[in-house]
Amino acid sequence: MQLVLEKRAEQSTAAALVSPLVAIAATLATMSLLLALLGKNPAAALIVYFVDPLTDGYSLQEIAVKATPLVMIAVGLALCYLANAWNIGAEGQFLIGAVAGSWIAVKTQGTDAGHWVLPAMLASAAIAGALYALIPAIGKVRFGASEILTSLMLVYVAELFLDYLVRGPWRDPAGFNFPTTAEFDPVATVPVLVEGGRLHLGAILALLAVAAAAVLLGRTLKGFEIRVVGAAPRAARFAGFDPDRAILVTFAVSGALAGLAGIIEVAGPIGHLQPGISPGYGFTAIIVAFLGRLNPVGILIAGLFLALTFIGGEQAQIAMKIPLDVTKVFQGILLFYVLACDSLILYRFRFISKSPGVLRGTG
Amino acid sequence: MELVEAIILSVLAASTPLLIAATGELVTERSGVLNLGVEGMMIMGAACGLGGTWLTGSIIVGALCGMIAGMLLSLIFATMTLGLAVNQVATGLALTIFGIGLSGLIGAGFVGERIATAPHLHLPSPTDVPFGGRILFGQDGFVYLSLALIVAVRWFLYRTRAGLVLRACGDNHVSAHALGYPVLRIRLLATMFGGACAGLAGAYLPLAYTPFFIPGMTAGRGWIALALVVFASWLPGRLVIGAYLFGAVSILQLHAQGAGIGIPSQFMSALPYLATVIVLVALSRARSGGSTTPASLGTVFVPDR
Amino acid sequence: MRNGFLAAVAALLLASGVSGAASAADKLKVGFIYLGPIGDLGWTYQHELARQAVVKEFGDKIETTYLENVAEGPDAERAIEQLVRAGNKLIFTTSFGYMDPTLKVAKKYPNVHFEHATGYKRDKNMSTYSARWYQGRYIQGQIAARMSRAGVLGYIGSFPIPEVISGINATILGAQSINPNVKVKIIWANSWFDPPKEADAAKALIDQGADIIMQHTDSPAAMQIAAERGKLAFGQDSEMIKFGPQSQLTSILDTWAPYYISRVKAELDGSWKEQDTWGGLETKMFEMAPYTNMPDDVKKMAEETQAAITAGKLHPFKCPVVAQDGTTVECKGGDHLDDGQILGMNFYVKGVDDKVPGK
Structure with missing residues (x-):
């Protein structure tokens, strides 16, 4: 007997609904086992992880704040991946966007510049992110250089560039030489939605990005083009769609969204430019994109869920002294299960009697 | 002259983990599998490698533990991507997160413990030859192993039938399958080889470089190994050049600083990455269409029986 | 099935709440935010040793909590606030990059005391400390x-x-x-x-x-x-x-233990005040290891x-x-x-x- 995968003729709706639930159940079971091994009470720990953060307004707000950049970046990445363009460097585009937007904030600091500052920052961040993303895209289209690797390498370059700026030219003159710019002026700050909280305008922009991407993919020719180019490049050429153009466009859009997320994070929750503005948002967003099955609404849910594990992970550290590494292991396991269960949607498992002759003969 | 020799020695040591990890990944990718989880497998190799040596006192046991750890992680990857046909990019990233977390849990047991590093070869007369003696005959065993490994891989890929089959799987899995080759089984073995190499490369850090384990001590070297494979356009010979070039740039920028050359150190640190991007583009252009890129790289293969 | 699950959840919540209340009564909760993993053998490790010294010194009178690997970015403010919300009354934030987040949280929670390492911004309820x-x-x-x-x-x-x-x-x-x-x-x-x-x-x-x-x-x-x-x-x-x-x-x-102990003591006897401590050898804010070799x-x-x-x-x-x-x-x-x-x-x-x- 042998277990084989068999592609489903049509995707089953039931499987699509059941698969995430199976994945979560399997994750919970594995987590319980690991927690028990570590000598913690699994049930209590799981409640701290997944239930407690949902029970008060503060934690819900924090989940939204954490999910905002993840969702915004992941939506752009999903467009890329659907078009078979592999942008792994959203982290770099995030940083460059933050730098470009901050440039305006730093230059207008202390002047009586009006309310045009924030919109200008957002726009320049989006443009810079898009341009930075176009470097690997052009490398791919013009020279055939693997965009996976070039976009990844440019992350490190962006990190060091940001580092240079805040330790050198843009350093806060009154900041005892520490590596940060001065706090941004109020006109250069993303407004908060709830008084006294941290939820900011960026969350709404992220929702808009989700809605726009959903419409683009579901209702427009461009969205159709992106999907065809990714799924069936040959067919796309026959239909007159240009795969190169799709790569350039999706890279630019995802770079713009990543750049936007960058400046929103800097001008929102952080309030100034400094090294280490991103705890790996660009990479985590890749995972969010896949958890959400490259579907904008799915990404929204996935982003919120992953944010929940971050918040829950901190609360588990506080309440039950569960090390942070356990949270990372959980996130890894969760992803494994979700991705594995998603196979259920595309494929059917069948047992066949093992007969090598058949395997070799037909094919 | 002595300084040159010293620099070469440092470069060799700094390049070795990159070379070992990249060699494994090269074989994996040649079979058509893109495993982005090298960083996760490396850090697990570092944690388990140190653990093994710390418990037994033997460098060889430590190296084996590192290899096994890397291989086990690659098995998870293979189960997902080969067995269940899951997207390789996403699985690789998940593997990295998982590996970093798990290595922290495992490593917590021996934080602060130090071991004796792997001994360096010393042949009484050849090693003492003034210039070149130490470079040729005074390295730790891993350096020689890494070179033997790449020679063996080159021989395997181009001189054996199995190597030919492996490359065929990477270039066109449909045809390879049609010819009756067990594509998935070959990819499984190639992925496991990549995992073992990544684990060994990770183990090199505590066993021969800095004899202790600290969470996160691989500090991004797994990603660099991935870049090197592309940099080398999947050719073993170029991989050696690439690994040593990268090692050389990262060591030389330190020397340039020590010598007081007034370029911002961030720019120096960015050099290797910029160099990789530029070489990547230049090479891709020169070889018109990327003929050495495994055509099926990163794509899911489900045999239709 | 679903109701059963919810009931179980509720019961557990109740149970954890009750037991939590009993053990936490009258204890001063002290929180720490660490930059690295506690096993980094360097900066964070020394802060962790000092935390352990605090626990040893005060035993049952206090309860300590730490969050490790907290990046000096947007996550820091949340991490600090999480400690506040978990009931910590004295919180040590142990890296320069936590300065602005600590200040923001301090302004929001005037009844909680904060101690920020190596920074220069202070407030009524936020002290700074560093070593010469x-x-x-x-x-x-x-x-x-x-x-x-x-x-x-x-x-x-x-x-x-x-x-x-x-x-x-x-x-x-x-x-x-x-x-x-x-x-x-x-x-x-x-x-x-x-x-x-x-x-x-x-x-x-x-x-x-x-x-x-x-x-x-x-x-x-x-x-x-x-x-x-x-x-x-x-x-x-x-x-x-x-x-x-x-x-x-x-x-x-880095010997933070004496300072940490003195600050926890001040918090316990109600004498905690905002201050700027920049101590050196004279106050044992740091020490020299034995002179060897x-x-x-x-x-x-x-x-x-x-x-x-x-x-x-x-x-x-x-x-x-x-x-x-x-x-x-x-x-x-x-x-x-x-x-x-x-x-x-x-x-x-x-x-x-x-x-x-x-x-």
């Missing part, structure tokens, strides 16, 4: 000048922030007080923590002729390279003699210098301080530079053959 490590660097400079045969010191920097620059300057001034011709080579690792890179930097310095390795990065990698090459070195943050039994001359030890006369000199600094008779930045460009630095602190000048130091003193990055 430059005092120890001065001693190290003197030892280095005595012990170096080549007269070349190798210095591994992390980032060119004032704390690191003033450390380099104090080292040079100490060394010049023994040997005016001493040279220093500086390599920036651009990281607090990348053991293999720190090892490479140490190798490069040794290969370029330095025979004493000093570091302002956090791992014992450089110490271990010095040991391997038969050179001498100074540890950083923690005791590193294990990694260089024949190499470590001394090490600047040096002849007795060098050891004696080091001990005398340490005693002089402790007694306030010797100031590492005693005037005149001559900057690299030959100008004499304004003497704002009487006969030495004042604290503001040291805290914001952004120039090299004369004798450094390099320039401050980013300047």
Whole structure:
């Protein structure tokens, strides 16, 4: 007997609904086992992880704040991946966007510049992110250089560039030489939605990005083009769609969204430019994109869920002294299960009697 | 002259983990599998490698533990991507997160413990030859192993039938399958080889470089190994050049600083990455269409029986 | 099934709530935010040791919690607030990058007390604390000048922030007080923590002729390279003699325990007040590891210098301080530079053959 995968003729709706639930159940079971091994009470720990953060307004707000950049970046990445363009460097585009937007904030600091500052920052961040993303895209289209690797390498370059700026030219003159710019002026700050909280305008922009991407993919020719180019490049050429153009466009859009997320994070929750503005948002967003099955609404849910594990992970550290590494292991396991269960949607498992002759003969 | 020799020695040591990890990944990718989880497998190799040596006192046991750890992680990857046909990019990233977390849990047991590093070869007369003696005959065993490994891989890929089959799987899995080759089984073995190499490369850090384990001590070297494979356009010979070039740039920028050359150190640190991007583009252009890129790289293969 | 699950959840919530209330009664909750993993063998490790000392000192009267690996970015504010919401009344945030997040949370929760390490912003309920490590660097400079045969010191920097620059300057001034011709080579690792890179930097310095390795990065990698090459070195943050039994001359030890204990005590007896603590050898804010691997006369000199600094008779930045460009630095602190000048130091003193990055 042998277990084989068999592609489903049509995707089953039931499987699509059941698969995430199976994945979560399997994750919970594995987590319980690991927690028990570590000598913690699994049930209590799981409640701290997944239930407690949902029970008060503060934690819900924090989940939204954490999910905002993840969702915004992941939506752009999903467009890329659907078009078979592999942008792994959203982290770099995030940083460059933050730098470009901050440039305006730093230059207008202390002047009586009006309310045009924030919109200008957002726009320049989006443009810079898009341009930075176009470097690997052009490398791919013009020279055939693997965009996976070039976009990844440019992350490190962006990190060091940001580092240079805040330790050198843009350093806060009154900041005892520490590596940060001065706090941004109020006109250069993303407004908060709830008084006294941290939820900011960026969350709404992220929702808009989700809605726009959903419409683009579901209702427009461009969205159709992106999907065809990714799924069936040959067919796309026959239909007159240009795969190169799709790569350039999706890279630019995802770079713009990543750049936007960058400046929103800097001008929102952080309030100034400094090294280490991103705890790996660009990479985590890749995972969010896949958890959400490259579907904008799915990404929204996935982003919120992953944010929940971050918040829950901190609360588990506080309440039950569960090390942070356990949270990372959980996130890894969760992803494994979700991705594995998603196979259920595309494929059917069948047992066949093992007969090598058949395997070799037909094919 | 002595300084040159010293620099070469440092470069060799700094390049070795990159070379070992990249060699494994090269074989994996040649079979058509893109495993982005090298960083996760490396850090697990570092944690388990140190653990093994710390418990037994033997460098060889430590190296084996590192290899096994890397291989086990690659098995998870293979189960997902080969067995269940899951997207390789996403699985690789998940593997990295998982590996970093798990290595922290495992490593917590021996934080602060130090071991004796792997001994360096010393042949009484050849090693003492003034210039070149130490470079040729005074390295730790891993350096020689890494070179033997790449020679063996080159021989395997181009001189054996199995190597030919492996490359065929990477270039066109449909045809390879049609010819009756067990594509998935070959990819499984190639992925496991990549995992073992990544684990060994990770183990090199505590066993021969800095004899202790600290969470996160691989500090991004797994990603660099991935870049090197592309940099080398999947050719073993170029991989050696690439690994040593990268090692050389990262060591030389330190020397340039020590010598007081007034370029911002961030720019120096960015050099290797910029160099990789530029070489990547230049090479891709020169070889018109990327003929050495495994055509099926990163794509899911489900045999239709 | 679903109702059953919810009921089980509710029961557990109730149970955990009740047991939590019983055990937490009357206990002072103290929280810590760490930059690295507690096993980093350096910066965070020393804070963790101090936390353990606090637990040992006060036992059942307090309950401590920490969050490790908290990035100095957008997550920091949330992490601090999480500790507040978990009932911690005194919170130590142990890295410079937590300054603004700590201040924001402090303004939001006026009844909670905060202690921020190495920063300069304070509030009614937010103190700062740091150590005058430059005092120890001065001693190290003197030892280095005595012990170096080549007269070349190798210095591994992390980032060119004032704390690191003033450390380099104090080292040079100490060394010049023994040997005016001493040279220093500086390599920036651009990281607090990348053991293999720190090892490479140490190798490069040794290969370029330095025979004493000093570091302002956090791992014992450089110490271990010095040991391997038969050179001498100074540890950083923690005791590193294990990694260089024949190499470590001394090490600047971050000993936060006395300060932490005093602050927790103040919180317990209600006398906690906002303050700025910048302590040195005189208050044991840091200590020097035993002077090892040096002849007795060098050891004696080091001990005398340490005693002089402790007694306030010797100031590492005693005037005149001559900057690299030959100008004499304004003497704002009487006969030495004042604290503001040291805290914001952004120039090299004369004798450094390099320039401050980013300047």
